[in-house]
Amino acid sequence: MKRREFIRNAIIGLGTTAVAAPVLAQSQQIKWRLASSFPKGLDTFFGAAETVAKRVAVATGGKFQIQIFAAGEIISSSAVLDAVKDGKVEMGHSAGSYYFGKDPTFTFDTGIPFGLTNRQQDAWYRFGNGLKLMRELYGEQNVHNIPCGNTGAQMGGWYRKEINTPDDFKGLKMRCGGFPGRVLSKFGVVPQPLPASEIYSALEKGTLDAAEWVGPYDDQRLGLNRVCKFYYYPGWWDGSAQISIYINSKKWAELPLEYQAILEMACADAHVEMMAAYDAKNAVALKQFLESGTQLRVFSEEIMDVAYKFTKELCEEFAAKNPKFKKVYEDFQQFRDGQFQWFRVAELAFQNYAFTKVGTR
Amino acid sequence: MKRREFIRNAIIGLGTTAVAAPVLAQSQQIKWRLASSFPKGLDTFFGAAETVAKRVAVATGGKFQIQIFAAGEIISSSAVLDAVKDGKVEMGHSAGSYYFGKDPTFTFDTGIPFGLTNRQQDAWYRFGNGLKLMRELYGEQNVHNIPCGNTGAQMGGWYRKEINTPDDFKGLKMRCGGFPGRVLSKFGVVPQPLPASEIYSALEKGTLDAAEWVGPYDDQRLGLNRVCKFYYYPGWWDGSAQISIYINSKKWAELPLEYQAILEMACADAHVEMMAAYDAKNAVALKQFLESGTQLRVFSEEIMDVAYKFTKELCEEFAAKNPKFKKVYEDFQQFRDGQFQWFRVAELAFQNYAFTKVGTR
Numbered sequence: 263m264k265r266r267e268f269i270r271n272a273i274i275g276l277g278t279t280a281v282a283a284p285v286l287a288q289s290q291q292i293k294w295r296l297a298s299s300f301p302k303g304l305d306t307f308f309g310a311a312e313t314v315a316k317r318v319a320v321a322t323g324g325k326f327q328i329q330i331f332a333a334g335e336i337i338s339s340s341a342v343l344d345a346v347k348d349g350k351v352e353m354g355h356s357a358g359s360y361y362f363g364k365d366p367t368f369t370f371d372t373g374i375p376f377g378l379t380n381r382q383q384d385a386w387y388r389f390g391n392g393l394k395l396m397r398e399l400y401g402e403q404n405v406h407n408i409p410c411g412n413t414g415a416q417m418g419g420w421y422r423k424e425i426n427t428p429d430d431f432k433g434l435k436m437r438c439g440g441f442p443g444r445v446l447s448k449f450g451v452v453p454q455p456l457p458a459s460e461i462y463s464a465l466e467k468g469t470l471d472a473a474e475w476v477g478p479y480d481d482q483r484l485g486l487n488r489v490c491k492f493y494y495y496p497g498w499w500d501g502s503a504q505i506s507i508y509i510n511s512k513k514w515a516e517l518p519l520e521y522q523a524i525l526e527m528a529c530a531d532a533h534v535e536m537m538a539a540y541d542a543k544n545a546v547a548l549k550q551f552l553e554s555g556t557q558l559r560v561f562s563e564e565i566m567d568v569a570y571k572f573t574k575e576l577c578e579e580f581a582a583k584n585p586k587f588k589k590v591y592e593d594f595q596q597f598r599d600g601q602f603q604w605f606r607v608a609e610l611a612f613q614n615y616a617f618t619k620v621g622t623r
Numbered sequence: 624m625k626r627r628e629f630i631r632n633a634i635i636g637l638g639t640t641a642v643a644a645p646v647l648a649q650s651q652q653i654k655w656r657l658a659s660s661f662p663k664g665l666d667t668f669f670g671a672a673e674t675v676a677k678r679v680a681v682a683t684g685g686k687f688q689i690q691i692f693a694a695g696e697i698i699s700s701s702a703v704l705d706a707v708k709d710g711k712v713e714m715g716h717s718a719g720s721y722y723f724g725k726d727p728t729f730t731f732d733t734g735i736p737f738g739l740t741n742r743q744q745d746a747w748y749r750f751g752n753g754l755k756l757m758r759e760l761y762g763e764q765n766v767h768n769i770p771c772g773n774t775g776a777q778m779g780g781w782y783r784k785e786i787n788t789p790d791d792f793k794g795l796k797m798r799c800g801g802f803p804g805r806v807l808s809k810f811g812v813v814p815q816p817l818p819a820s821e822i823y824s825a826l827e828k829g830t831l832d833a834a835e836w837v838g839p840y841d842d843q844r845l846g847l848n849r850v851c852k853f854y855y856y857p858g859w860w861d862g863s864a865q866i867s868i869y870i871n872s873k874k875w876a877e878l879p880l881e882y883q884a885i886l887e888m889a890c891a892d893a894h895v896e897m898m899a900a901y902d903a904k905n906a907v908a909l910k911q912f913l914e915s916g917t918q919l920r921v922f923s924e925e926i927m928d929v930a931y932k933f934t935k936e937l938c939e940e941f942a943a944k945n946p947k948f949k950k951v952y953e954d955f956q957q958f959r960d961g962q963f964q965w966f967r968v969a970e971l972a973f974q975n976y977a978f979t980k981v982g983t984r
Binding site: 317320321322323376379380381382384385387388389390414415416417418477478495496497498501519520523524526527528530531533534535537538539541542543544545546548549558560561563566567570595596598599600601602603604605606607608609610611612613614615616617618619620621622 | 678681682683684737740741742743745746748749750751775776777778779838839856857858859862879880881884885887888889891892894895896898899900902903904905906907909910919921922924927928931956957959960961962963964965966967968969970971972973974975976977978979980981982983
């Protein structure tokens with residue numbers, strides 16, 4: 263009996279006894295270790311894995327326990343994918359974009375510059391080919407991926423001086439990396455892939471001119487508003503940024519179907535929770551920035567146009583060299599076109615009016 | 624031991640044996656009936672409850688079964704809340720806005736005109752007071768509510784003639800109801816609360832001049848594009864529309880904690896699924912409308928301004944008469960202000976550029 267038939271029969275309550283028992287019996291205590299790519303201080307990212315572990319424990323009456331390790335505790339941030347692949351840990355929580363160096367195609371699991379919003383990413387994954395294509399890619403690494411969290415549109419970073427034209431990026435030592443770092447390099451930026459803990463002091467000392475991190479809440483925790491005056495938006499490189507739970511494929515296959523379903527649903531719950539957490543917290547932090555003198559600036563249309571041109575060029579370069587990238591990029595572009603065409607209608611018109619005209623202030 | 628302590632102990636694996644067993648043992652077969660307020664033809668709404676039932680069945684190894692009845696099969700669409708309250712069925716799937724006549728405060732569970740987007744509604748529910756306030760309201764009806772689905776921003780409806788100024792609404796016989804119907808009445812519209820099955824023929828016969836339903840996918844299924852030329856946006860009365868699972872409070876309290884967690888997570892999963900389904904399907908339907916001659920029109924800023932003014936007046940009227948409405952409205956307004964201020968920055972700037980400038984076309 264194929265797995266799909268099994269699930270169908272389980273749903274309608276037929277003949278599940280005819281199926282071989284999963285390797286791990288449901289009555290058995292399961293204890294898994296999860297390596298997070300995120301430090302505890304990035305608490306909204308880190309918290310999504312905590313939500314998953316708590317939800318799974320309650321739903322299984324404590325029989326399925328997931329122990330979480332922060333970045334670097336047992337596995338370093340960018341080694342999580344390999345650690346799950348090699349079975350050093352059963353699970354990971356990471357961002358596809360962290361494996362840009364291994365293969366830029368992983369970036370589609372997070373989001374490429376000028377990519378999909380969080381909702382559109384969900385639509386591509388659940389009703390387009392997004393999840394299927396990413397499962398193929400991660401499957402080659404013996405990893406089963408489940409979306410688990412998103413930041414929404416990020417900010418465009420902190421700058422010590424104003425950025426009015428594309429030329430103002432030239433020679434800028436800026437904390438950035440991965441795909442965005444490659445696009446910014448085309449502007450003349452000198453990317454500095456510093457860890458979070460070093461950004462503040464580098465800006466203070468002047469060895470760094472600018473930094474992009476996440477959004478108001480996380481940026482405030484790093485104190486970036488105290489060392490830079492100008493806060494730019496939008497982060498055109500992160501229209502949304504999705505993170506994912508990784509599970510060693512063999513371990514996934516051994517899980518009872520009940521626990522597979524519980525783990526998938528816990529990820530969906532954490533997915534909603536993380537996005538909601540950021541929206542709630544960012545609103546508060548932004549207000550505090552505005553009250554304390556941060557200068558909010560929007561990237562000019564000229565800068566956006568050049569950034570989009572550079573992004574397209576880079577995507578075409580990757581696609582020409584990398585058949586996996588090409589395959590995903592083509593599907594992604596087609597889906598994005600349809601989504602952008604629809605979202606510019608009801609959603610964008612509603613938001614443009616509501617966000618700028620509605621309120622008690 | 625309080626429930627919160629119980630959960631904490633369950634998570635860390637301590638002393639759960641000391642707790643009295645729930646009324647329903649986990650080993651027991653549970654069969655519940657769910658009355659949906661939605662017909663099967665509105666398959667994305669109806670489908671969210673199907674997703675919940677399937678997920679719960681798989682996660683419990685078939686031990687917790689939920690049988691779904693479409694609107695009118697055993698309970699009529701607008702009687703679902705009372706049916707759950709009175710224990711005629713254990714569960715319902717419905718929209719708070721359907722109980723506008725009972726108390727307009729229920730509308731906040733769905734969304735009021737010029738209200739929150741789906742993401743902001745999630746943030747208000749999970750990190751603001753939204754869910755807490757709605758639990759108080761539904762609790763008085765012996766109902767435990769869990770958010771389960773959203774449509775996103777809806778369209779502004781189909782019209783046989785162009786609507787250029789607020790005066791063009793005068794005397795219009797339009798399919799609408801509830802809170803939006805009350806706002807449109809102030810424009811001079813004569814609201815016609817027709818069920819879905821009667822909209823097409825009423826427009827064809829000319830006994831109806833206009834109709835609002837949901838968005839491209841559902842509107843196409845009713846064939847509204849074949850009887851009206853002009854399709855307006857945005858549906859300022861539904862910046863998002865959330866629907867909810869209702870559970871009889873006594874039945875909810877009897878559920879084992881494991882099953883409560885599973886049911887909550889299944890609702891979160893269906894919540895993401897329904898939004899993703901609409902985003903994917905609406906994009907396809909919109910494209911077909913544009914290819915077949917539908918005239919897409921945006922409501923003028925003058926119309927939006929008047930609609931917002933009427934909405935505020937109505938909210939203030941309700942708040943003056945209804946202390947429950949007042950309490951929720953005040954909390955809602957404060958949360959909305961913070962959200963709109965934040966969303967107009969990174970999210971809106973990203974979307975305005977991406978949706979109008981990015982693409983392969």
